[in-house]
Amino acid sequence: MLKVENLKVSYGNIKALHGIDFRIDSGEIVCIIGANGAGKSTTLRAISRLVKVEEGTRMTYDGKNLLDFPADQVVSELGITHVPEGRRLFGNLTVMENLKLATFARKDNDQIGKDLERMFGIFPRLKERENQKSGTLSGGEQQMLAIARAFMSGRKVMLLDEPSMGLAPLLMMNVFDALKEINQQEGTAIMLVEQNARLALQFSARGYVLENGNLVLEGKSADLLNDPEVQKAYLGG
Amino acid sequence: MQLFFQNLINALQWGSFYALIALGYSMVYGILMLFNFAHGDIFMVGAYIGFGVATGLTALAAMGALALPNWVILVLTILISMFLTSFVGMLVERIGYRPLREAPRASAAITGLMIGIILETGNLAILGAQRIRFPSLIKSTTYDLGGVFVTNKKIMIVVVSLVLMLALNEFIRRTRWGMAMRAMAFDYVVIPLMGVPLNTIASLTFALGSGLAAAAGILFAIAYPVLDPYIGIIYGWKAFVAAILGGRGSIKGACLAGFLLGFIEIFVGAYMPSTVRDLIAYSIILLILVFRPHGFFGEPHSAKLRL
Ligand SMILES: Nc1ncnc2c1ncn2[C@@H]1O[C@H](COP(=O)(O)OP(=O)(O)O)[C@@H](O)[C@H]1O
Ligand SMILES: [Mg+2]
Numbered sequence: 001m002l003k004v005e006n007l008k009v010s011y012g013n014i015k016a017l018h019g020i021d022f023r024i025d026s027g028e029i030v031c032i033i034g035a036n037g038a039g040k041s042t043t044l045r046a047i048s049r050l051v052k053v054e055e056g057t058r059m060t061y062d063g064k065n066l067l068d069f070p071a072d073q074v075v076s077e078l079g080i081t082h083v084p085e086g087r088r089l090f091g092n093l094t095v096m097e098n099l100k101l102a103t104f105a106r107k108d109n110d111q112i113g114k115d116l117e118r119m120f121g122i123f124p125r126l127k128e129r130e131n132q133k134s135g136t137l138s139g140g141e142q143q144m145l146a147i148a149r150a151f152m153s154g155r156k157v158m159l160l161d162e163p164s165m166g167l168a169p170l171l172m173m174n175v176f177d178a179l180k181e182i183n184q185q186e187g188t189a190i191m192l193v194e195q196n197a198r199l200a201l202q203f204s205a206r207g208y209v210l211e212n213g214n215l216v217l218e219g220k221s222a223d224l225l226n227d228p229e230v231q232k233a234y235l236g237g
Numbered sequence: 238m239q240l241f242f243q244n245l246i247n248a249l250q251w252g253s254f255y256a257l258i259a260l261g262y263s264m265v266y267g268i269l270m271l272f273n274f275a276h277g278d279i280f281m282v283g284a285y286i287g288f289g290v291a292t293g294l295t296a297l298a299a300m301g302a303l304a305l306p307n308w309v310i311l312v313l314t315i316l317i318s319m320f321l322t323s324f325v326g327m328l329v330e331r332i333g334y335r336p337l338r339e340a341p342r343a344s345a346a347i348t349g350l351m352i353g354i355i356l357e358t359g360n361l362a363i364l365g366a367q368r369i370r371f372p373s374l375i376k377s378t379t380y381d382l383g384g385v386f387v388t389n390k391k392i393m394i395v396v397v398s399l400v401l402m403l404a405l406n407e408f409i410r411r412t413r414w415g416m417a418m419r420a421m422a423f424d425y426v427v428i429p430l431m432g433v434p435l436n437t438i439a440s441l442t443f444a445l446g447s448g449l450a451a452a453a454g455i456l457f458a459i460a461y462p463v464l465d466p467y468i469g470i471i472y473g474w475k476a477f478v479a480a481i482l483g484g485r486g487s488i489k490g491a492c493l494a495g496f497l498l499g500f501i502e503i504f505v506g507a508y509m510p511s512t513v514r515d516l517i518a519y520s521i522i523l524l525i526l527v528f529r530p531h532g533f534f535g536e537p538h539s540a541k542l543r544l
Contacts, residue, residue: 048430071429081430088427090420101420104413105432153432 001026001189002047002061002080002157008054009042016042018213019056024157024191029183031192031200031221033234034210040193041085043210044159047191048082049074061157076105079156083163087146091135095126095145098134102153115155118186119148122178140171144178151182157189158182164196176203197234201225209234239384240507248503249496250391250460253398256495257453258476260405260488261326261446267422267486268442271342274349275329276450277473278356281466282325283451284371284458285360287318291372291455311374315397315455319448326447327440335436353469360466368465371458394456401452402492405445409488414441422486482522484535493533498522 002024009017016039045051049071059066120127123144164172194200201221209217224230265273291314297303333352337345378389409415428435479498483490506514
């Protein structure tokens with residue numbers, strides 16, 4: 001349903017993506033793995049329309065041309081939401097305000113209330129810290145809030161940029177369990193971008209391997225996990 | 238002691254002007270990291286729009302078409318002029334700054350200065366060189382409070398300013414628009430990821446700042462009813478100093494520093510000849526900034542997060 005063809009992005013003279021093709025099907029979990037600087041974050045920013053794409057790039061979502069939508073409408077009209085690298089919470093706002101801000105363009109107040117209950121159900125810690133400034137949360141709580149906030153803004157497709165970064169293993173498991181729950185119960189499709197390749201491939205159904213701005217491999221995650229090349233380059237032998 | 242209170246009241250009046258103008262500089266800097274150097278001239282435009290609205294309403298009242306007491310005309314003048322001037326601010330953002338959002342900051346600063354010149358000379362071209370007289374909307378009454386003379390105008394100016402500042406504070410703290418402005422001041426890059434239209438919030442911020450500047454312009458014109466196209470430069474720059482002193486982007490800081498500026502000016506002026514007043518007053522402020530380079534409430538590292 002989200003289809004990207006020949007995606008090219010440059011930052012000034014630096015070519016970050018050289019024309020890559022991929023898709024995200026409804027309700028699926030798909031991952032992109034790759035080393036630092038491969039272009040993973042840039043890929044997500046391109047879908048979210050935070051960076052300009054070059055001539056020849058085609059991106060469609062449910063038949064609509066993604067390039068017709070400015071960044072805020074990708075979220076509010078199409079329901080494609082993005083948890084950015086480093087979480088990027090509004091540290092001067094409370095937990096509740098962060099969640100409310102994400103519903104800025106929504107008018108379906110009944111559903112907003114239900115979604116909020118849903119997120120507090122999945123992340124009870126956030127409910128406890130409702131009125132606390134988000135800048136004072138622990139790393140794990142911040143990641144939970146970043147995910148909950150994204151869900152509140154648009155619930156169809158969630159793009160996640162390195163959610164495991166900086167989290168202790170146990171917290172990481174909590175976060176990924178919650179993601180699975182959101183995916184299964186709400187039908188939210190997830191595109192996960194990770195340097196932690198093993199984690200990403202275990203969690204997803206399909207995967208892409210990104211190297212220096214080119215997709216070099218794709219397939220079922222289970223197959224990629226067993227691929228000798230992938231094992232050598234990304235799974236520590 | 239009487240002299241002290243006399244000066245205090247004058248300081249509050251001047252502080253009100255500076256604070257109201259400084260808020261516009263500070264809010265825009267807070268969300269866009271941009272000094273809107275045309276802002277002083279928006280204060281001037283606001284005073285002139287106020288002149289137009291007040292003249293129109295008084296004329297209507299005189300013809301009997303509009304039976305309104307003077308204080309209602311005053312309130313209407315302030316509100317209508319704030320509303321109209323907010324569009325001037327939004328226009329300045331739309332044509333002057335938005336196209337330059339990705340350009341180096343210096344380009345935007347120069348654009349701001351040019352827009353300022355255009356507003357001044359545009360005014361000159363339309364209304365000619367003679368100064369204009371702001372209609373007197375309230376009859377001046379002086380109260381003698383134990384030797385301290387207070388005019389009703391001064392009280393009105395300070396009260397209206399405080400009411401506007403409190404209203405702004407409520408707006409920013411309690412509405413979702415205000416929440417978006419606070420969030421944008423923290424990290425504007427990811428604002429669109431919340432489904433929040435960044436340009437709309439930028440417009441809103443210019444509108445609010447310009448509306449407050451218009452209020453300052455009218456209050457100023459009530460105290461000093463002779464207007465010329467260059468009032469924006471001198472008082473605008475002083476209010477800009479207040480915005481810096483308060484801490485770039487800080488609303489609380491802009492208000493406090495605006496009043497502090499009023500106090501320093503008036504109290505230095507009370508003891509020094511008027512020819513050296515500003516020299517001494519602004520040397521004091523320079524000294525404060527040497528010891529507090531980020532102002533009262535500015536963040537030490539205001540470099541915004543990038544993608
Ligand atoms: N804001 C930016 N300005 C300039 N170059 C950038 C910027 N962001 C990323 N790049 C460059 O683009 C390439 C891809 O970066 P990125 O998408 O962040 O990779 P990844 O997320 O896989 O680590 C890198 O060479 C990086 O240096
Ligand atoms: Mg990255």
